[in-house]
Amino acid sequence: MKYAFFPGCVLEGAAKEDFIATVAVAKKLGIQIEELEGWTCCGASHVQDIDPLGVLATNARNIALAEAQGVQLMTVCNTCTLMLREAKNELDRDETQRARVNNILGQAGLKYKGTSDVTHFLWVLIRDYGLNNLKAKVVKPLSGLRVAEYYGCHLLRPAEETGFEDFQIPTSLADVIKAIGATPIDFSRKLDCCGFHAVYPAHDSVMKMTGSINADAAKEGADCVVTPCPLCQMQLDMFQKEAKQYVANDKDMPIIHMSQLIGLALGISPAELGMTKRHMTSTAALNRFVGA
Amino acid sequence: MRQITYNIHRYNEGRSYVQTYSFDYEPDRTILWGLQKIKDTIDPTLTFIAACRSAVCGACSIKVNGQAMLGCESKIDDITERFGSDTIEIAPIGNFDVIRDLAVDWEAKVNRLKTVAPWIFMKPEFNRDMGSRQTPEDFKKFVTNTECILCGCCASECNKLSANREDFLDPYVYTKANRFVQDSRDAAPMAHVNPAFENGLWKCVHCMNCISRCPKHLKPAKDISELRAVATKAGLSNKGTRHALAFRDDLIKTGRLNEVTMSLKTDGLVDSAKQGLYAMRLWAHGKINPLELVVPHKPVQGIKDVRTIVKAAEEAER
Numbered sequence: 200m201k202y203a204f205f206p207g208c209v210l211e212g213a214a215k216e217d218f219i220a221t222v223a224v225a226k227k228l229g230i231q232i233e234e235l236e237g238w239t240c241c242g243a244s245h246v247q248d249i250d251p252l253g254v255l256a257t258n259a260r261n262i263a264l265a266e267a268q269g270v271q272l273m274t275v276c277n278t279c280t281l282m283l284r285e286a287k288n289e290l291d292r293d294e295t296q297r298a299r300v301n302n303i304l305g306q307a308g309l310k311y312k313g314t315s316d317v318t319h320f321l322w323v324l325i326r327d328y329g330l331n332n333l334k335a336k337v338v339k340p341l342s343g344l345r346v347a348e349y350y351g352c353h354l355l356r357p358a359e360e361t362g363f364e365d366f367q368i369p370t371s372l373a374d375v376i377k378a379i380g381a382t383p384i385d386f387s388r389k390l391d392c393c394g395f396h397a398v399y400p401a402h403d404s405v406m407k408m409t410g411s412i413n414a415d416a417a418k419e420g421a422d423c424v425v426t427p428c429p430l431c432q433m434q435l436d437m438f439q440k441e442a443k444q445y446v447a448n449d450k451d452m453p454i455i456h457m458s459q460l461i462g463l464a465l466g467i468s469p470a471e472l473g474m475t476k477r478h479m480t481s482t483a484a485l486n487r488f489v490g491a
Numbered sequence: 492m493r494q495i496t497y498n499i500h501r502y503n504e505g506r507s508y509v510q511t512y513s514f515d516y517e518p519d520r521t522i523l524w525g526l527q528k529i530k531d532t533i534d535p536t537l538t539f540i541a542a543c544r545s546a547v548c549g550a551c552s553i554k555v556n557g558q559a560m561l562g563c564e565s566k567i568d569d570i571t572e573r574f575g576s577d578t579i580e581i582a583p584i585g586n587f588d589v590i591r592d593l594a595v596d597w598e599a600k601v602n603r604l605k606t607v608a609p610w611i612f613m614k615p616e617f618n619r620d621m622g623s624r625q626t627p628e629d630f631k632k633f634v635t636n637t638e639c640i641l642c643g644c645c646a647s648e649c650n651k652l653s654a655n656r657e658d659f660l661d662p663y664v665y666t667k668a669n670r671f672v673q674d675s676r677d678a679a680p681m682a683h684v685n686p687a688f689e690n691g692l693w694k695c696v697h698c699m700n701c702i703s704r705c706p707k708h709l710k711p712a713k714d715i716s717e718l719r720a721v722a723t724k725a726g727l728s729n730k731g732t733r734h735a736l737a738f739r740d741d742l743i744k745t746g747r748l749n750e751v752t753m754s755l756k757t758d759g760l761v762d763s764a765k766q767g768l769y770a771m772r773l774w775a776h777g778k779i780n781p782l783e784l785v786v787p788h789k790p791v792q793g794i795k796d797v798r799t800i801v802k803a804a805e806e807a808e809r
Contacts, residue, residue, distance in 0.1 A: 208747050208748035208750070209748075209750075211747060212748070212749075212750040212779070213750055213773070213778045213779060215777075236792050236793075237746070237791050237792040237793040238746075238791065239742060239746035239747060239791055239797055240738060240741065240742050240746065240747050240748050242738065242742070243738055243748070244697050245734055245735040245738040245739075246735060246738045246739045246742060247716055248716045248719040248720060248723070248731075248735045249719065249720055249723045249732070249735045249736065249739060250720075250739055250801070250804070250805075251716070251720065252804040252807060252808050253739070253800070253801045253804040253805060253808075254739075254742070255804075256800045256801070256803070256804045257742065257797055257800055257801065260793075260796065260797065260800055264793075281699075299807060302803075302807070303800055303803040303804050303807055304800060306799050306800070306803045307795075307796035307797075307799045307800050307803075308796070309796065309800075352697065352698045352699050352700075353697075353699065356698070356699035356700060356702065356703045357699050357702040357703050357710075358703055365573065366703055367556070367557065367558050367573075368573070368574060391650060391698075392650040392696050392697070392698035392700075394650070394654075394696045395696075396696055396697040397651070397693070397694055397695065397696040397697070397731070399730040399731065399734050399757050399758065400693040400694050400729060400730045400731035400734070401651065401654075401655075401658075401659070401691075401693075401694035401696065403655065404651055404654035404655045404658075404659075404694065404696070405654070405696065407654045407655070408650060408654050408696070433778075437773060437778060
């Protein structure tokens with residue numbers, strides 16, 4: 200089981216801990232991931248707004264680099280997943296566009312063939328590795344930990360681009376939470392958007408969205424929120440203090456990367472999962488597993 | 492006898508409540524058929540709107556188990572199988588004012604639609620005698636968007652509208668605007684782009700609910716993206732534009748994003764300085780490294796290829 204790992208820019212920057220945790224978890228599970236040499240920014244949905252053909256071509260290059268190794272491209276960021284899958288789907292569906300892009304790539308001696316799939320770590324764990332196999336590796340079940348399942352938009356929608364599960368009634372994250380012995384908390388805002396991509400131009404609306412998600416998770420009695428997306432994690436975590444004021448919520452809500460939560464259950468130490476100083480809030484229940 | 496149950500979110504003169512109705516299951520019936528059955532045989536006061544029953548008029552949009560869809564084309568069989576239950580939640584579509592029960596108010600929405608001048612400004616070379624011909628290729632650029640039936644499904648779960656409707660237009664408004672911007676016969680694309688830009692074009696949060704809900708498989712979020720591209724080319728700029736340009740700059744420069752300089756390029760010096768305390772907090776938690784301001788990122792392996800590709804794409808666009 201081998202994948203070209205596409206960490207995405209945020210795992211090099213504000214979410215380095217997710218890089219550390221993903222690599223540690225994959226190693227523990229025996230999933231071979233090797234960082235794709237020379238990967239570039241997926242465009243993050245922003246370059247797509249101003250230079251759609253340019254970023255379609257650079258994403259075709261990203262996928263072509265994985266194709267050259269004969270492996271799937273695996274991401275841990277929802278937006279990277281969607282941007283790369285949108286590019287792949289467009290190139291696979293539209294022969295004219297594919298020829299146009301290959302003409303562009305040809306100038307750099309590259310070619311997009313369409314032979315590598317783009318997948319996400321969550322999907323790899325379920326579809327390729329198997330939940331039963333994951334369960335078998337758990338040495339420290341997170342018994343009693345109430346974990347709010349927060350998916351993030353770009354792993355679910357648009358369904359025609361993502362296609363892993365029903366976007367309205369997803370279960371993948373809850374299934375993983377159960378497999379590591381924790382209790383999934385279904386909350387009404389689990390499918391909502393954290394607002395990350397518009398935090399600059401729509402600041403007030405985004406703070407309200409961020410605050411509402413955290414407040415709703417707290418209302419349902421969650422000890423923490425887990426997300427498979429480092430952008431959602433960053434938004435719900437880094438802006439938590441400010442966002443509280445927008446929804447009159449004073450409860451702290453730790454926001455944990457999916458890789459970190461799985462890592463704890465696999466017996467990897469919090470330090471090895473980058474959890475020592477980076478998570479900004481905590482709750483007593485979570486501290487039982489992470490340490491104060 | 493198998494029973495189908497509708498929990499209907501009703502509203503009348505300031506009072507909101509959920510009312511439960513059950514009726515005998517019949518195969519191959521639509522959600523709208525169920526509503527009509529209730530109205531005809533159980534409760535004539537139940538209010539909803541429907542007309543064509545053929546997914547053409549867009550009147551019967553409702554929320555079914557939390558998701559906006561057309562009642563007339565949604566099968567009870569599909570919904571019960573998908574959600575694993577014979578009990579179905581029915582509510583008015585979201586982000587609209589409710590008049591009564593499932594009937595929502597379109598009057599204010601039509602006024603919002605007018606904001607972007609959703610009509611054609613005919614080029615002067617066209618006239619009654621010559622007509623207004625265009626090539627099949629030009630026709631293809633906008634014809635999909637003419638399929639919008641103004642059902643409001645794209646607006647129902649739009650997370651930006653839910654957070655604040657005042658500084659953002661409904662997704663279908665941007666779709667209508669783009670329909671005319673992409674029409675080769677239109678003489679004044681900026682007459683649609685400018686008001687879109689002034690009314691929240693860059694405030695879309697990319698939640699992708701609009702694309703997931705459209706019964707006609709239109710892509711309002713893509714229309715927003717295309718309008719942004721046109722606006723940017725025309726020189727219109729705001730924080731959203733600067734943010735996108737910062738990403739593109741980094742893609743060309745090193746291949747990857749520099750979060751610290753991106754913030755400066757987006758917010759400008761003054762606004763970035765206002766975020767000083769916040770930045771300190773991030774630094775303290777190891778989330779950002781101010782050194783990145785002065786120590787440039789190393790370009791990725793193959794950066795020359797990346798630059799060649801971006802440049803070649805730019806030339807291909809011309």
